[in-house]
Amino acid sequence: MKFAxxxxxxxxxxxVLVLTPLYFMFDTIGRQDxxxxxxxxxxxxxxxxxxxxxxxxxxxxxxxxxFRPMMIPSVLEKLAYVATVVFLxxxxxxxxxxxxxxxxxxxxxVLFLVAFYATREVPPS
Numbered sequence: 001m002k003f004a005x006x007x008x009x010x011x012x013x014x015x016v017l018v019l020t021p022l023y024f025m026f027d028t029i030g031r032q033d034x035x036x037x038x039x040x041x042x043x044x045x046x047x048x049x050x051x052x053x054x055x056x057x058x059x060x061x062x063x064x065x066x067f068r069p070m071m072i073p074s075v076l077e078k079l080a081y082v083a084t085v086v087f088l089x090x091x092x093x094x095x096x097x098x099x100x101x102x103x104x105x106x107x108x109x110v111l112f113l114v115a116f117y118a119t120r121e122v123p124p125s
Contacts, residue, residue, distance in 0.1 A: 004064035004115035008057045008074075011108045015054035018104075022047045053077050064119045071116040078109030 026043060030036030037043050057074065060067040085102040088094045 001064050001119055004071075004119050005061050007108075007111040007115045008061035008064065011074075011112070012054045012057035012061065014104065014108075015050065015057065019047060019051050019054065050077075064115060068116065068119050071112055071119075075109050075112045075116070078105045078112060082106045082109060 023044075026037060026040065053074070056070065060070050060074065064071075082102045082105050085094060085099055089096070089099040
C-alpha cells in the first residue's frame with residue numbers, strides 16, 4: 001500500500017507542477033510552436049480536466065485500498081494521452097521530441113497498474 005500512496009502522491013504533484021504553467025502560456029505556445037491555438041475552449045478544457053485528475057490522484061493516495069477502483073480510470077487517463085501522442089507521431093504529425101512528452105505519462109500509467117495489483121485483496125488461506 002505504501003507504494004501506491006507514493007505513486008499517486010508523486011503523480012498528483014508532478015501533474016500540478018507541469019500543468020499549472022499551461023494556464024499562463026496560451027499565447028506563448030502559439031508563437032513557439034505555430035500555428036496559434038484557435039480554440040481556447042479545447043486548450044483550457046484539456047488543462048482543467050487534467051488538473052482535476054491530479055486532485056483525484058491525491059484522493060487515491062490518501063487511501064489506495066478504498067479508492068482502488070479509481071485506479072483503473074487513472075491508468076486509462078495516462079494511457080489515453082500516450083496512445084494519442086504515439087498515434088500522431090506514427091502519422092508524421094509529431095516529432096520525436098514531441099513524442100517524448102508522453103514518457104512521464106507512460107511511466108505513471110505503468111506505476112498505476114503496479115499499484116492496482118499491489119493493493120488487491122489476497123484471500124485468506
